[in-house]
Amino acid sequence: MQFTNKKGQKRPFLFARFDIDGLNLIEFNHKDMAEKNNQNNNAVSDYQDLADLMVGQFEKVFEKFEKIDEKFEKIDEKFEKIDIRFEKIEQLLDTKADKADIDRILTRVALLGNKVDDYRAEQIGMQKQLDRHEKWHNQAAAKIGLKLRPE
Secondary structure, eight states, rough: OEOOOTTSEEEESOOOOOTSSSSSSSOOOOOHHHHHHHHHHHHHHHHHHHHHHHHHHHHHHHHHHHHHHHHHHHHHHHHHHHHHHHHHHHHHHHHOOOHHHHHHHHHHHHHHHHHHHHHHHHHHHHHHHHHHHHHHHHHHHHHHOOOOOOO
């Protein structure tokens, strides 16, 4: 519903009895006014219901996001623990020997084993030589009549 003021300008009707200048009384139909009011109230009520529904839905969505955030926080904590475990494993792996290191160690152990065998053979040879010398000494002492005593 619109009205025209003194200057001929069309203005919307805003439930007022006087025009913008406040001088001319505007005539309006009460039935039209009541009908418009009901339509506006219904529209406002519909919009309010829609807004309430949307607010409720947004609150549910926000609650779900909060639960998801909590789950992500728990997952973050688990990842931090896993990361710490991996760091410990990496540190242990840094101190562990790899295949090349083990091969080098086995080669050196084999060389030491060969040296021990050589040393043992030398010791046996020396013991035999010592036994021969002792036998010769005893034979020589017996021929010259000398008695040998252990001291």
